[in-house]
Amino acid sequence: MRLIVCIKQVPDTAEVRINPETNTLIREGVPSIINPYDMHALEAAIAIKERKGGKVTVLTMGPPQAETALREAISIGADDGVLLTDRAFAGSDTWATSFALYKAALKIGFDIIICGKQAIDGDTAQVGPEMAEFLNIPHISYVKAIEDISESSITVQRMMDDGYDVVRSKLPVLLTVVKELNTPRLPSLKGKMAAKKAVINKMTKESIEAEEDNLGLKGSPTMVKNIFAPEAKKDRKMLTGSIEQQVDQLLEELRRLKCV
Amino acid sequence: MRIVIEQNRCIGCGACVESCPYSAILIEAEKASINEYCQLCRACLSVCPEGAIIEKSEESDNIEVVDLSAYKGVWVFAEQRDGHVASVAFELLGEGRKLAKELNTELSAVLFGSTEAEAKELIRWGADRVYHCRDRIFDSFNDEPYSQQLIKLITRFKPSIVLSGATPIGRSFIPRVAARLRTGLTADCTALQIDKDSGNLLQIRPAFGGNIMATILCPNRRPQMSTVRPRVMKRCDYEPDRQGEIIEIAAEGLSSNTEVLETHKEASYCKVNLQEAEVIVSGGRGLGNPKGFEMLQELASLLDGSVGASRAAVDEGWIKYSHQVGQTGKTVCPKIYIACGISGAVQHLVGMSSSDIIIAINKNPEAPIFNVANFGIEGDVYEVVPLLIKKIRESK
Numbered sequence: 001m002r003l004i005v006c007i008k009q010v011p012d013t014a015e016v017r018i019n020p021e022t023n024t025l026i027r028e029g030v031p032s033i034i035n036p037y038d039m040h041a042l043e044a045a046i047a048i049k050e051r052k053g054g055k056v057t058v059l060t061m062g063p064p065q066a067e068t069a070l071r072e073a074i075s076i077g078a079d080d081g082v083l084l085t086d087r088a089f090a091g092s093d094t095w096a097t098s099f100a101l102y103k104a105a106l107k108i109g110f111d112i113i114i115c116g117k118q119a120i121d122g123d124t125a126q127v128g129p130e131m132a133e134f135l136n137i138p139h140i141s142y143v144k145a146i147e148d149i150s151e152s153s154i155t156v157q158r159m160m161d162d163g164y165d166v167v168r169s170k171l172p173v174l175l176t177v178v179k180e181l182n183t184p185r186l187p188s189l190k191g192k193m194a195a196k197k198a199v200i201n202k203m204t205k206e207s208i209e210a211e212e213d214n215l216g217l218k219g220s221p222t223m224v225k226n227i228f229a230p231e232a233k234k235d236r237k238m239l240t241g242s243i244e245q246q247v248d249q250l251l252e253e254l255r256r257l258k259c260v
Numbered sequence: 261m262r263i264v265i266e267q268n269r270c271i272g273c274g275a276c277v278e279s280c281p282y283s284a285i286l287i288e289a290e291k292a293s294i295n296e297y298c299q300l301c302r303a304c305l306s307v308c309p310e311g312a313i314i315e316k317s318e319e320s321d322n323i324e325v326v327d328l329s330a331y332k333g334v335w336v337f338a339e340q341r342d343g344h345v346a347s348v349a350f351e352l353l354g355e356g357r358k359l360a361k362e363l364n365t366e367l368s369a370v371l372f373g374s375t376e377a378e379a380k381e382l383i384r385w386g387a388d389r390v391y392h393c394r395d396r397i398f399d400s401f402n403d404e405p406y407s408q409q410l411i412k413l414i415t416r417f418k419p420s421i422v423l424s425g426a427t428p429i430g431r432s433f434i435p436r437v438a439a440r441l442r443t444g445l446t447a448d449c450t451a452l453q454i455d456k457d458s459g460n461l462l463q464i465r466p467a468f469g470g471n472i473m474a475t476i477l478c479p480n481r482r483p484q485m486s487t488v489r490p491r492v493m494k495r496c497d498y499e500p501d502r503q504g505e506i507i508e509i510a511a512e513g514l515s516s517n518t519e520v521l522e523t524h525k526e527a528s529y530c531k532v533n534l535q536e537a538e539v540i541v542s543g544g545r546g547l548g549n550p551k552g553f554e555m556l557q558e559l560a561s562l563l564d565g566s567v568g569a570s571r572a573a574v575d576e577g578w579i580k581y582s583h584q585v586g587q588t589g590k591t592v593c594p595k596i597y598i599a600c601g602i603s604g605a606v607q608h609l610v611g612m613s614s615s616d617i618i619i620a621i622n623k624n625p626e627a628p629i630f631n632v633a634n635f636g637i638e639g640d641v642y643e644v645v646p647l648l649i650k651k652i653r654e655s656k
Contacts, residue, residue: 011281032283063284063295091262091300094447098439121282123466123587123607124447129403129435138404138517141432155521160428162341163526165400169518180581213324217262217300221323221444224300225475227467238625238636246637247647250619251655253635257617259539259563259596260652 001054003045004110005078006101006128007038009062009069010121034069037116039076039184041177045114046077046185048149055079057108061089061100067200075187075195082108086204091217094122098130100215103208105135112154113174117142125176132174139174140167144181262316263300265292269312276304276313301467301474323480330418331482334360334367337410337424337434338382338390340374343399345381348425348490353386355452355493356423359461360388362454365420370413372406373398376506383504386496390504391417395511400520401429407436408514414441419483421461423452426487438485444478445485448587450492450610460484466587466610473606491535491591492614526582534583539565540594542585542612543573546601546622546641550578555645556600562652568592568612570602586611600641604629621645 011030034042045056058073060066061084070081084104092100105113113132118125125141132139144164145157155168159178187195205215213219239246254260265276265285272290284297285304292312304313334356338349353369360367369387371379372395379390391413397405406429414422414437422437424430426448438445446463450473453462460477461484467474478484534540541560543553553567560567568585569578585592587607597615602608604620604627612618613632620633621644630636637644 009283011283063297065283065286090295090298093444094435095439095442095444098435118588122447125431126435126438126445126447129432130439132403133407133436133439139432139436140403140518142428158428160341160401160523161346163524165520165524166522167402167518167520173517218323221438221442221481222446222476222478224302224467225462225477227301227303227472227474229472236630236633236636238630238638243637243639243643244647246639247644247651250635250637250648251651253617253619254563254596254652255655257596260655 001048001052001112002108002110003048003054003056004105004108004113005038005042005045005056005058005073006113006115006131007042007058007060007069007073008035008116008119008121009033009060009066010035010119032065032069034072035116035119035121037118037120037177037179039116040179040181041114041116041175042073042076042078043182043184044143044146044175044177045112047182048112048146052149054111057082059101059104059108060084061092061097061104070200071195071198072187074198075191076185077188077191080198080201082201082203084203084208086215088205088212088215091220092215093220093222094124094126094130095221096215096217096219098127098134099219100205100208100210101127102131102134103210104203105131107203107208111171113172115174115176117176117178128174128176135172135174137172137174138169139176140169141176143175143177146181263294263298263302263304264314264316265294266312266314267291269310271310271312273309275307275309279304279307325480326482328482331420333365333417333419334363334421335414335419335423335483336367336369336387337422337430338369338371339425339427339429340371340378341401341429343374343378345371345374345378346425346427346490348427348488349382350385350495351490351493352423352425352488353382354496355488356421357386357496359421359452359454363420363459368419370410372409379506383506384499384502386502388504390506391509392506393509393511395514397511397514397516400523401433402516402518402520403433403436404516404518405511405514406433407440409511410437411440413509414483422483422485424485424487426489430487434485434487441483443481443483443485444476445487446476446478447487449486449488452486452488461486466606489591489610491593534566534568534585534590534592537566537592538595539563539598540568540585540592540596540612540615541565541598541600542568542570542602543579543600543641544570544602544608545572545576546603547573547578548601552601552641553579555642555649559598559645559649559652562649562656563596565594565596568597570605570608599629599633600645602629603627604632
């Protein structure tokens with residue numbers, strides 16, 4: 001089984017705050033981490049390899065420092081890492097990102113590609129399905145359990161709004177996975193040694209043979225017009241007085257709203 | 261467009277490094293430089309004391325323009341489960357009507373599977389036309405036939421805007437459609453507007469894990485595609501006598517490498533039924549432990565409501581994911597939303613800020629939740645909530 005896990009290095013967004021005075025983002029001291037959903041994708045791939053044999057390759061697109069994310073993934077159990085890095089990728093939206101990753105995946109070769117359901121910085125959940133379309137392979141989103149896997153097919157549980165579906169797909173396939181799927185393991189001592197020694201395979205726009213028109217800003221159909229802080233409500237009212245007085249005022253409002 | 265740092269003006273102070281949410285700026289040899297992680301968010305522009313960071317637009321930057329005038333009309337993809345059209349489709353028709361009116365164009369719905377009766381419902385909820393593909397292949401959801409058929413329809417009829425619910429179905433197969441059509445797709449929008457000058461669709465969504473909002477454009481390609489959060493848009497009035505056109509479309513040449521073997525409904529989902537509740541009492545990290553939710557459940561029962569939670573509380577394992585409200589959970593718009601010990605990160609706010617009345621209880625007077633609250637109480641939830649429960653009991 002040839003497995004590719006797509007990962008993304010992201011700022012730990014739970015730590016990002018807005019400076020209320022300047023309305024800018026405060027990023028000081030915010031660590032870069034592997035996107036948490038991708039950790040579940042990695043765990044799933046390692047578990048499949050343990051059952052069926054094969055090789056797990058982690059793939060990321062980003063600046064040179066994203067290499068640390070690949071080494072971390074190797075310390076957890078991936079066999080090797082591919083870093084897709086080139087100035088030509090700057091400003092990529094999900095279309096251009098998926099396109100570059102698709103070209104890289106073709107070069108690497110695979111039976112199963114596994115991605116996290118979305119990255120916590122962009123939250124789009126689009127790169128996985130878009131890659132699958134470019135590759136002309138099926139995909140299954142929101143996988144919460146893997147029931148069965150053979151040389152030619154895989155059966156999984158797909159999370160839906162009202163429960164879940166059991167879905168079987170032919171291979172090759174792309175899966176996007178949710179947290180419920182598994183508990184990611186920690187790096188092993190042996191893994192840490194391997195991560196130190198590992199040679200990261202760097203790919204550029206030339207090595208994936210991608211046309212420049214499909215990459216970066218030029219390849220991106222969408223653009224960010226502006227960013228702004230969310231609006232505050234105009235009729236807001238802080239209640240005052242002792243806690244008991246405030247609760248009384250609140251109760252009065254609830255009565256007025258015919259809620260009590 | 262690019263963001264560049266004018267090297268001769270850069271003093272290497274590092275202010276921009278801290279402002280960048282993507283770690284895209286590094287200081288090398290006492291000068292700042294921007295790398296491939298740059299998402300063009302412009303967060304750094306205002307922080308540079310020297311004004312050395314500038315936007316640079318270049319002709320060659322832009323993607324090739326399609327013939328924009330060839331694309332007309334607003335489409336809503338109406339997803340169905342077990343033949344029933346999902347309520348998000350009716351909400352999108354409400355929003356689609358507004359957009360179509362502003363653009364002086366028609367509103368169409370696309371329905372795969374389901375029945376003629378449901379197609380007629382789409383017209384009564386605002387569609388001028390329904391493209392209906394009744395083939396049995398659409399009874400259960402498989403990404404490939406759904407995307408193949410929608411790609412065919414869009415290629416043939418050339419709509420300018422295509423909206424879909426940001427649901428497990430829409431978020432799964434719509435990206436395939438956008439990829440194939442070489443056009444832009446904006447995920448999880450919470451507001452849509454038409455740009456008065458260009459007629460482009462302004463797609464507004466939370467960014468950076470929800471700490472700030474972004475307006476996204478797809479100026480040079482068509483259709484402009486968005487997935488939209490359920491329960492954010494309002495339905496328009498139901499007109500039982502409204503007439504429209506239903507166009508039957510055959511499904512030909514579709515294939516699927518996936519097959520749905522079984523479908524399981526979760527009982528707990530029905531019991532929580534967050535999205536239908538008129539009152540929601542929600543808890544966050546400020547509760548400190550899972551026992552806090554028992555107290556909130558008591559308050560919710562007294563108000564005939566349901567219990568919600570922030571991502572922080574769900575991540576702590578205090579309550580199940582099915583209760584989660586926000587960007588990665590459910591969007592709700594009850595009559596009354598009571599946020600207890602929730603600080604109010606934007607990813608939570610986008611899931612509940614369209615509630616009619618928001619009541620916030622939090623120890624920290626600076627908590628952002630107070631910015632969206634109609635009524636705020638600064639205080640300990642364990643002091644306020646039990647008192648409120650007691651007083652409601654007494655008044656009953």
